[in-house]
Amino acid sequence: MPMVAGMVMTLLAAVGVSATFTPPAHATVITDIAYAPAQPAGSRGHLLDLHLPSTGITPRPLIIWHSGSAWTSDNGKEGPDADAVAAIFNPLGFAVAGVSVRSSSQAVFPAQVHDVKAAIRWLRANAATYQLDPNRFAIMGDSSGGWLTEMAVFSGGVAALEGTIGTTGVSSAVQVGLAFYAPTDFLQMNAQSLPPGVIDHDSPGSPESLLIGCPIQTCPAATALANPMNYVDANDPPLLFMHGQADFLVPHGQSVLLYNKIKAQCGDAIFISVPGADHMKDEIMDPAQFANHTVRTTTDCTETVGTGTFHTTWDNFATFLRGGLKMGTSCEVTYATGGWPGAFNGSVTVRNTGTTPIEKWALTWTWAGNQQVTAYWNSVITQVGTAVTARDAGHNSYIGPGSSQNASFTASVTGTNAIPAQFKLNNIVCPRVP
Incomplete structure (x- = not known):
């Protein structure tokens, strides 16, 4: 297991957006806002950072970002990913909130979902203070942050996942989501792994088992509660999600399962499958592969499948988010x-x-x-x-x-x-x- 953990952490270090991104000029960044009291004391899992643009019309649409860490970090609000998202979207008039949640060593599932919902509730309750549009909240993340994105998108209105942390009595719904290479059905990860046996997701020390609090194959009912697919229905917000076919950390098949469930439920989603890409945004967004992407779109029980019809660029992501947020023709x-x-x-x-x-x-x-x-x-x-x-x-x-x-x-x-x-x-x- 130490070897596996080291491998996971090495991969996670390589996943982020290039560090050449810097926070945007002429933007206000408010750090370490407590959306709920720290649990445990001194931890960072209940903090968020707000990146507010100095231009654009108010109230502003909001993008919530959480960086993946295999649930090992309580500081998902920081790092080059959050800075990159702010650098891209602040000039477009979007506010960006980097949100942290508790690590699996601090609290097991469903604590992480309770946390992100508490952050969303706090942001909505304080929307007027920061000139945010409470009706236009998007959420994004990669890897375990993508999982958190999908849980937030699909579990709106699920009382058991709401929790009582921080601000209550306010909606935790989001209007659109975007996820990179997220796990979904933990129980099938070993069977889908490429190549088989590199990472034992069923091990008691795997990221998934540590999140659930038990070896996942010994507690399938508890594990199923952490599967975003089990909350999918036709009324969910639209989701854009991407996965590399050569991902050996989170199997590509995890996103295939999710897409099939959304399609069966007549949901609204775009799934982009990228040949040759591993667990890295740079590979998912490699222009050399644009023409080879398989793009599956399902909406209103109608599916279209094409090749190279959606390029994985930040410009196109912004267009998708604008559509999901109903920002209209511009x-x-x-x-x-x-x-x-x-x-x-x-x-x-x-x-x-x-x-x-x-x-x-x-x-x-x-x-x-x-x-x-x-x-x-x-x-x-x-x-x-x-x-x-x-x-x-x-x-x-x-x-x-x-x-x-x-x-x-x-x-x-x-x-x-x-x-x-x-x-x-x-x-x-x-x-x-x-």
Whole structure:
């Protein structure tokens, strides 16, 4: 078991987002907020950090983040992961709360779920103080943090998992979730392990057994209570979850089981299966694998399966979260051209009609004819076939609520020069206005 524990901790150290991320400039970070009294005294499991953007419209949507540790740490609010999420989402107008829960050595399940629900209740009860939108709470996490995310998403309204810690009488519901490579059915982990026998999840000293408080195969009823799948129903919030097919710490099959359960219950989910990826975000988000992702989507008892149809980028994650939080269409486009034989100048002006700022924008459209961009300004434009992408030029990457940015170009054309049928800003469809 010491060898297994060492292996687990080594892997966990490698899981995080690159440390090159730093907390965003012009944001306020309030650390070590106690959402409930410490248990045990001096522990950190009932603390949270709030990263509040200095820009954007209030009240702000909130993202709750918890870093995985195989349930061995009571400090899941800190580290490069929380900083990275804040660095990405604060400029988009999201508040970010890094939330810690108790470790398995401090308290066994369901303490960790009681803790995260207490944190959610505290954040909702104090939403006005920190200018948070109490109706737009998202939750994210990786590994055991992904498990905590899924438990929070699926167990809304389950009284047995609510607990009495901290603030009570307030909803602990979230509106959307995003999870990286989370365990679900602990009892099947050994059978699904790749390769078999590297980690004994059934051992009395395994992370799963320590969480439940007994060797999991000897207490299947207690273990089943910690299985997110057992709380899935058709009324759950949408979940986006990802898993690498080469994950030898948490088997890929764990997410397959969850997706099948959500589909059977007519739930709302996107499951992205990444070939060759191990238990690391860098591998899950590797652009080299984008075209090979298997993307399974289920909603309203209808399933679609595609390859490479959802790229695992922070921009796309933000789009998914915006949809789950019902933040609505956030843009509109004005398109104008002026031409001469064989060529024309074009201008696309995009306006942010949403309530949160947009940072690092990419505007995409598809030509209906043989138009070919030959020069551009105010943006960086690339074209592959008929598909065009105009990205910000760096100096104009920010589009505040009600503000606009422009992409201009010269293009060659023969024949009909039709207006593109659709424009998308960071994968959000923008209606075209005169």
